[in-house]
Amino acid sequence: MTLTRADFVGVMRNAVSGLGLAPDAAMVTFPIEMFLPGSDIAPVEARKQEFYDGLTRWSLVQANGGAASAMVSVQGATFEDALARANHMVLANQWGDGLPVWPATRARVDWILQGTPLPREHVLGTFPPRGGVATVELCAIALVMAGGRPEYLPVLVAAVDAFLTPESGSEQLQAASGSAFPVVIVNGPIGPQIRLNSGFGCLGPDPQHPAGASIGRALRLMQQNVGGALPGVGTMANYGGLRYTNVVFSEDEGNLPAGWTPHGTERHGFPPGTSSISLAFANGATNIRRRGAKKETPEEDALQGMHRMADFMRVPNLAGLAGYERGTPGILMIPGVVAETMTRLGWTKRSMREFLWGHSRIPAEDLRRAGGHAWIEIDASAVTRASAALDPWPITAKADNFILIVAGGGHPTNSYWLQGYSPGVVGREIRVSSHFPRLLAEAEQDLTGR
Amino acid sequence: MTTLEFYDPCGRLEVRQPHAPRLDTLAGKRLGFVSNEQWQAFRMLPLLKALLERDFADIEVLPISAFPQGNALIGNEETAAEVKRSGVDAVIIGNAA
Numbered sequence: 250m251t252l253t254r255a256d257f258v259g260v261m262r263n264a265v266s267g268l269g270l271a272p273d274a275a276m277v278t279f280p281i282e283m284f285l286p287g288s289d290i291a292p293v294e295a296r297k298q299e300f301y302d303g304l305t306r307w308s309l310v311q312a313n314g315g316a317a318s319a320m321v322s323v324q325g326a327t328f329e330d331a332l333a334r335a336n337h338m339v340l341a342n343q344w345g346d347g348l349p350v351w352p353a354t355r356a357r358v359d360w361i362l363q364g365t366p367l368p369r370e371h372v373l374g375t376f377p378p379r380g381g382v383a384t385v386e387l388c389a390i391a392l393v394m395a396g397g398r399p400e401y402l403p404v405l406v407a408a409v410d411a412f413l414t415p416e417s418g419s420e421q422l423q424a425a426s427g428s429a430f431p432v433v434i435v436n437g438p439i440g441p442q443i444r445l446n447s448g449f450g451c452l453g454p455d456p457q458h459p460a461g462a463s464i465g466r467a468l469r470l471m472q473q474n475v476g477g478a479l480p481g482v483g484t485m486a487n488y489g490g491l492r493y494t495n496v497v498f499s500e501d502e503g504n505l506p507a508g509w510t511p512h513g514t515e516r517h518g519f520p521p522g523t524s525s526i527s528l529a530f531a532n533g534a535t536n537i538r539r540r541g542a543k544k545e546t547p548e549e550d551a552l553q554g555m556h557r558m559a560d561f562m563r564v565p566n567l568a569g570l571a572g573y574e575r576g577t578p579g580i581l582m583i584p585g586v587v588a589e590t591m592t593r594l595g596w597t598k599r600s601m602r603e604f605l606w607g608h609s610r611i612p613a614e615d616l617r618r619a620g621g622h623a624w625i626e627i628d629a630s631a632v633t634r635a636s637a638a639l640d641p642w643p644i645t646a647k648a649d650n651f652i653l654i655v656a657g658g659g660h661p662t663n664s665y666w667l668q669g670y671s672p673g674v675v676g677r678e679i680r681v682s683s684h685f686p687r688l689l690a691e692a693e694q695d696l697t698g699r
Numbered sequence: 700m701t702t703l704e705f706y707d708p709c710g711r712l713e714v715r716q717p718h719a720p721r722l723d724t725l726a727g728k729r730l731g732f733v734s735n736e737q738w739q740a741f742r743m744l745p746l747l748k749a750l751l752e753r754d755f756a757d758i759e760v761l762p763i764s765a766f767p768q769g770n771a772l773i774g775n776e777e778t779a780a781e782v783k784r785s786g787v788d789a790v791i792i793g794n795a796a
Contacts, residue, residue: 253794254738254796266714270714270716271714272712288739290739290743293746300747304721304730305721305725306721320704321704324703327701328703331703332703334703335703335705344708352705354703354704380712380713381710381711382710382711382712383710384710390708474709475708475709628771
């Protein structure tokens with residue numbers, strides 16, 4: 250049995266069902282005030298009998314989790330009326346995200362399923378923390394709700410597969426308070442084929458490139474509906490930033506400078522030209538002004554920009570601890586025009602990473618006054634714990650942990666930092682169905698009118 | 700009248716193991732704590748231990764530190780195996796906040 254905060258009951262039920270038990274447990278709950286420093290803990294004694302009963306008398310009352318592929322229905326006087334009622338039902342059942350959804354009808358789900366070679370009942374894993382069984386069909390259902398198309402499904406399936414890998418850290422991050430969101434970086438030809446954005450506005454909505462928002466929204470809906478990450482109930486994410494669409498974009502491979510390998514090749518070893526995804530978690534997204542303002546030489550402009558980026562990373566907020574040893578401290582996005590200029594000036598991907606690693610180190614005194622050492626010392630990783638002795642303290646165990654991506658609009662002023670909160674970075678190859686050429690042709694017709 | 704039939708997006712759960720049976724009594728039993736050392740567990744769990752020992756004279760309650768502590772350790776298989784090896788009849792886990 251557990252001693253639990255009252256608002257944490259949903260998290261506990263998710264955790265229990267994620268272990269393969271029926272989704273409930275013996276709990277004695279208290280309000281948050283009890284769990285804060287200096288609190289009055291007398292209620293523990295006052296309610297001791299509840300603990301004793303939890304060990305001797307508790308019994309399961311919550312029903313099991315329901316059948317696969319359950320259907321629901323609504324009726325309306327007109328189609329518009331039925332659609333409105335369907336959206337009301339979605340919200341009433343806590344299946345949506347507040348924006349309108351497309352009801353996942355059989356016809357629509359069957360259409361979406363054409364995008365994958367996998368059978369609809371194929372199980373990708375159990376979605377933490379609730380432990381819902383994640384099938385290809387559920388991916389299609391979520392993608393319908395998110396306004397997606399069949400050619401997006403292979404990317405979503407690969408992302409879900411990566412998400413459910415223990416190495417990703419999703420089991421903890423789904424429920425944790427740190428407001429982590431998945432970042433899906435796509436490499437290979439599928440990016441431009443399905444209109445994933447790699448250029449201007451690649452992290453935001455774009456009618457010219459609608460794929461990223463739909464895929465990311467579908468992933469988020471699965472996190473909530475299959476994984477149980479309902480805000481304040483199944484996930485304690487304080488803020489939940491970027492959770493409407495998560496982050497899904499493709500690397501701007503067409504503008505990789507000579508000698509720069511695609512991210513999927515460099516980090517995961519996929520042959521160049523392979524369609525793949527790379528999944529990491531982040532919990533921050535910030536623009537960094539990279540370009541100089543006056544009469545800098547090209548060399549000064551490059552160096553100042555590198556310092557500005559490294560200085561921004563040199564903060565003792567400890568987000569990078571989650572992926573200190575094997576994950577990433579973050580994803581730095583630079584436009585192709587900047588990558589090209591840096592290369593011309595003699596910088597390489599490796600030298601940029603080494604610079605960022607060296608110059609983002611935090612003096613021990615700064616770390617100490619911020620209480621950083623205590624967090625480092627309780628980390629599960631021995632490598633991380635050992636790093637507490639280093640002065641200055643590197644924000645990640647090695648330079649290669651930094652993810653450096655060429656993406657964003659062709660303009661040199663800004664770079665973008667997705668602060669990592671990512672125990673691992675997981676890659677997956679994307680597999681498409683034999684219908685794919687036809688689906689792309691239909692998308693061309695549907696989305697351009699040509 | 701228009702009917703829209705659509706999928707419940709939550710899918711199914713698989714129950715693969717039953718909950719542990721409850722004890723008939725705490726008298727004469729051996730209990731343990733699994734602590735994440737967070738959220739005032741260092742105060743609440745010792746209080747609970749003292750209450751159990753006071754209310755059930757022949758109970759054996761292991762020290763709070765008997766098993767690995769901290770969020771990073773309490774959920775892993777090694778800790779679960781250690782708890783099983785210890786022969787405790789039940790554990791109280793805290794603090795989930």
